Amino acid sequence: xxxxxxxxxxxxxxxxxxxxxxxxxxxxxxxxxxxxxxxxxxxxxxxxxxxxxxxxxxxxxxxxxxxxxxxxxxxxxxxxxxxxxxxxxxxxxxxxxxxxxxxxxxxxxxxxxxxxxxxxxxxxxxxxxxxxxxxxxxxxxxxxx
Amino acid sequence: xxxxxxxxxxxxxxxxxxxxxxxxxxxxxxxxxxxxxxxxxxxxxxxxxxxxxxxxxxxxxxxxxxxxxxxxxxxxxxxxxxxxxxxxxxxxxxxxxxxxxxxxxxxxxxxxxxxxxxxxxxxxxxxxxxxxxxxxxxxxx
Numbered sequence: 606x607x608x609x610x611x612x613x614x615x616x617x618x619x620x621x622x623x624x625x626x627x628x629x630x631x632x633x634x635x636x637x638x639x640x641x642x643x644x645x646x647x648x649x650x651x652x653x654x655x656x657x658x659x660x661x662x663x664x665x666x667x668x669x670x671x672x673x674x675x676x677x678x679x680x681x682x683x684x685x686x687x688x689x690x691x692x693x694x695x696x697x698x699x700x701x702x703x704x705x706x707x708x709x710x711x712x713x714x715x716x717x718x719x720x721x722x723x724x725x726x727x728x729x730x731x732x733x734x735x736x737x738x739x740x741x742x743x744x745x746x747x748x749x750x
Numbered sequence: 751x752x753x754x755x756x757x758x759x760x761x762x763x764x765x766x767x768x769x770x771x772x773x774x775x776x777x778x779x780x781x782x783x784x785x786x787x788x789x790x791x792x793x794x795x796x797x798x799x800x801x802x803x804x805x806x807x808x809x810x811x812x813x814x815x816x817x818x819x820x821x822x823x824x825x826x827x828x829x830x831x832x833x834x835x836x837x838x839x840x841x842x843x844x845x846x847x848x849x850x851x852x853x854x855x856x857x858x859x860x861x862x863x864x865x866x867x868x869x870x871x872x873x874x875x876x877x878x879x880x881x882x883x884x885x886x887x888x889x890x891x
Contacts, residue, residue, distance in 0.1 A: 615843045617758060617817035618854055624816065637820030638754075697846075729853050733868045739857030740867035 607749045610687035612712060613699045614680060618728075619691050622739070626746040631683045665711060676708040684715050689722040689749050691742065696728055722749060753796040754819040757806055758789040758844070760851040763813035770806055770814075777805055784823040788848065789814075791823040812858040815851065817844075 607628045611619035614633035623630040643654075661674030664681045692713055693699075699709050716723055724745040729735035759765055767785045774783050774792065781794040781802055792802055803816050826832040828839070860867075877885065 613843065615840060617756070617815055617844060617847050618850070620817055621815040622854075630818075632818050634818040634820040638818070641820050641822075641825070642752075728850055729857070732853055732856050735850070735853035735857040736860050736865075737857075737867050739854065739861050743861060 608686055608688045609746070609749070610683055610690040610716065612690065612692040612709075612716070613696065613704070614683065616693065619693070619742075622742050623691070623746065626743065628689075628746060628749065631687055633679055633683070636679045636683060664715065670707065672705055673707050673711065676705055677711065680708065680712055681715075684712065684719065687716070687719070687721060689724075689745075690716045691724045691726075691745065692716065694725050694727050751796050752793065752822070753799045754791065754793045754822050755799055755803060756789060756791055756817040756819050756844075757803075758815045758817065758848070758851070759810070760813040760815065760855040761848070762852045762855050763810050765810045765813065770809065773806060773809060774802055777802060782823060788844070791819065793822050812855045812862060813851075815854075 608631055609623045609628050610631040611623060613619075614631075616632070620630040620632045645654075657678040658671075658674055660681055661676075661678040664677040665673045699706075722745070724741065726738060726741060729738045757770055759767065759770070767787070767790050770790050771783045771785050774781055774790070779794065779798040779802055781792050781798055784791040784793075792799055794802070807814055807816065821828045823829075824831075830836060830838055
């Protein structure tokens with residue numbers, strides 16, 4: 606079983622496909638869960654502990670927007686743990702109020718420089734693309750074990 | 751350790767959230783089930799949740815998708831009932847992905863049948879230095 610990071614880290618489709626093949630999907634909800642069960646946090650992940658910015662500082666400098674450092678406090682440990690990664694490129698859902706373009710860039714950069722098996726693809730827009738999408742992911746995941 | 755998961759059905763599926771909930775009750779495990787419009791949320795001890803997930807997936811392998819959730823169902827920090835309504839954080843991603851779930855389901859069905867993937871168009875690749883040079887010469891000479 607290989608730990609596969611999926612990006613967007615909230616992706617249901619990627620996490621499901623990874624777990625169907627018997628690997629462990631690293632998703633942000635598992636990191637959030639750790640915070641939810643920690644006493645003393647009113648509204649995780651919106652509330653941070655003094656330890657979180659320190660974790661974020663490991664990946665982004667102090668002059669980088671705080672949102673990036675806050676997100677990296679969650680995503681950084683996942684990147685370190687990852688043994689492989691599947692990344693969706695150019696998807697709108699990773700932008701806007703639910704995401705952050707700079708964090709996306711930084712995460713992809715860190716995954717690429719980590720030199721782990723990495724699959725980059727786009728969400729399908731028709732049935733033919735969907736079949737290729739599923740096939741590519743299956744091929745990638747079978748190659749890991 | 752407790753674990754919470756979403757069970758989401760594809761719009762193409764014939765399985766209803768109530769069918770999934772009934773199947774989970776039949777298993778007789780210590781699992782909390784919350785029916786929603788898109789599927790169910792299950793909450794319980796990690797081993798029970800894993801066993802439930804395996805059984806639920808068998809109901810419609812290609813059309814049932816499972817995702818982890820950070821908060822337990824009804825958690826006042828996320829529950830709309832306690833927050834005055836509105837979409838909960840995380841809804842938009844699920845809404846976005848739900849639109850392509852039927853396509854993924856068809857991909858999974860095709861894979862389960864052992865069909866070969868459709869022949870792809872030639873992969874996009876960057877031109878080599880020689881090709882780039884030839885292009886520049888062609889364009890500007």
